[in-house]
Each structure stands twice: as C-alpha cells, then as structure tokens.
Amino acid sequence: MISRDRLPDFIALMRLDRPIGIWLLLWPTLIALWIAGDGHPEPMIVAIFVAGVVLMRSAGCVINDYADRHIDGQVWRTADRPLASGRILGSEALMLFAALIALSATLLFWLPIQVFYWSFGALGLAVLYPFMKRVTYLPQVVLGAAFSWAIPMAFVAQGRTPDDLCWLLYAGNLAWTVAYDTQYAMADREDDLKAGVKSTAILFGDLDRVVIAGLQLIWLAALAFVGHQMQWPWPWWAGLAGVLVLFIWQWQHTASRDKHLCLAAFKHNHWVGLVLFVALLMAWLQMLALP
Numbered sequence: 001m002i003s004r005d006r007l008p009d010f011i012a013l014m015r016l017d018r019p020i021g022i023w024l025l026l027w028p029t030l031i032a033l034w035i036a037g038d039g040h041p042e043p044m045i046v047a048i049f050v051a052g053v054v055l056m057r058s059a060g061c062v063i064n065d066y067a068d069r070h071i072d073g074q075v076w077r078t079a080d081r082p083l084a085s086g087r088i089l090g091s092e093a094l095m096l097f098a099a100l101i102a103l104s105a106t107l108l109f110w111l112p113i114q115v116f117y118w119s120f121g122a123l124g125l126a127v128l129y130p131f132m133k134r135v136t137y138l139p140q141v142v143l144g145a146a147f148s149w150a151i152p153m154a155f156v157a158q159g160r161t162p163d164d165l166c167w168l169l170y171a172g173n174l175a176w177t178v179a180y181d182t183q184y185a186m187a188d189r190e191d192d193l194k195a196g197v198k199s200t201a202i203l204f205g206d207l208d209r210v211v212i213a214g215l216q217l218i219w220l221a222a223l224a225f226v227g228h229q230m231q232w233p234w235p236w237w238a239g240l241a242g243v244l245v246l247f248i249w250q251w252q253h254t255a256s257r258d259k260h261l262c263l264a265a266f267k268h269n270h271w272v273g274l275v276l277f278v279a280l281l282m283a284w285l286q287m288l289a290l291p
Helices: 004-013 020-036 043-067 090-110 113-132 139-148 150-157 164-186 189-195 200-230 234-253 259-289
Strands: none
Touching: 004 043, 004 090, 020 043, 020 139, 020 150, 020 164, 020 259, 043 090, 043 113, 043 150, 090 113, 113 139, 113 150, 139 150, 139 164, 139 200, 150 164, 164 189, 164 200, 164 259, 189 200, 200 234, 234 259
C-alpha cells in the first residue's frame, strides 16, 4: 500500500498533477473517434478511450522517468522528479507501470478483439520512446508515432478498417507532435547537450523554429484535406484559421528561445487541440441542421 504522505510523489510520477500530456493525447483521439463514428461515436467507446488515454499517458510518464532516472537530475526542469530525487525507488516505478498497463488491458474486454492486437503497437511505442533519446536525434518522431496510435485504434474500435483518411490523420498528428515536443525539448537543450541526451531541438539547431512551422503547416494541410474530403461546412475552416493564429503566436513566443517561453508555447498546444475538436463538433452540428 502507498502511504498517504507518499501519494503526492506517485501522482507526480504519473504527471496527474500536470495534465497537459493527457490533453495533447486526448484531442486527436476524440477527433478520430468522431470521424470514424460518422459524428455519432458510441458513448461507451468514447468513455473507454478517454480512460485509456489517462492510463496509458500515466504509464508512459512512469516508464519515461524510470529510463531517465539517472539523467533527470542533470536537467533544471526534471531534477526534482520523484525517481531522480530518490523519493520513489525504481522497483516501485516498475510495479506501478505494470499496474497501469494491466488496468489499461482490462478496458480491451469491452472492445472488438482487433483492438487488442493493435494495442501491442501502443505498448511497444510507449516502452520504446524513453530509450530512443540515447540512440537517435529523432525521439520526438517515436513519441509522435505513440501519441498518434490511438487514431487507427479509434477506427478499428468502431468496426472500420484504417483507410487513407485515417493514415493521413495519423501522419499529420505525428508532424504536430514532433513540432510541439521540439518546443518542449528547446527548453532542455543546454542541459541535454551536457547530459548527452539527443533530441530534435539539438538536431534542428538554429532552424528549430522554421522546422516547427513547417511541421505545423503539414498538420494544417492534412486537416484541410480531411475537411475537403468530408465536405465539412464553415465551422471547420474557421477552426483551422484559429489554429493558424495560435501557431503564429507560438512562433512569436519562441523567438528568443527562452526556456520558459518555449515551455509556455508547448503547453499552448492544448488550445490548438481544443479549437480543432470544437470546430469539428460545430461542423457536424451544422451538417445535421442542413435540410
């Protein structure tokens, strides 16, 4: 049993006190559920995916901190994490990770068997990501693949085979994830260089903001193509215009490359996902209102 005085440390290990990662994973998942469900996803499936997002993101944070427990102490932003500071043991973190994965697996009993097979991809990517920053400058691409994996799973859960539209959403969301996680890595660039940790922020160097802008435009282009194919009305396009404004704000906010401003730009992507989901709902409502 976890004593009450240690509970805040385990909450911090799962990042439940910092839900930005949950939001960034949840918005594209909900968008995929609504698209795959033709605007009427089954409430039970939506509830299962929301719970799965929370559990898998928590598990991902735990295994990430376990992998980085000897590195986090060298980075200003992560030095006080429970594993890095010794408040939680590595063995305790692994047991928590196993428990979260087991809880996530129980959700699969209420979904088609095909989703069970796809879930191995989600698990593999979640475990792989934390260790990639030691061997490649592109760990953010692996994170993007992991954060986008719920998109094809949302299609499969509702009896649809992932089609070209699904994979376009997947690729676009992967590009967006690399963009905002590069902003996140920009805040740690100096410490990562000292610790020998690799990232896209280090790889892109002085071109970091240019590459981020390019990836954001890829995401917008993918969403525009989806909207065109689905013949969505004006609320969707208004949402894309709003997202473009948000991206311009991020571009300006990261101009100095100040670590705190880069973190603020990263967190700002929550509003990008929210605007997109609200625009999607409004577009569906507009279509339902049409004669």
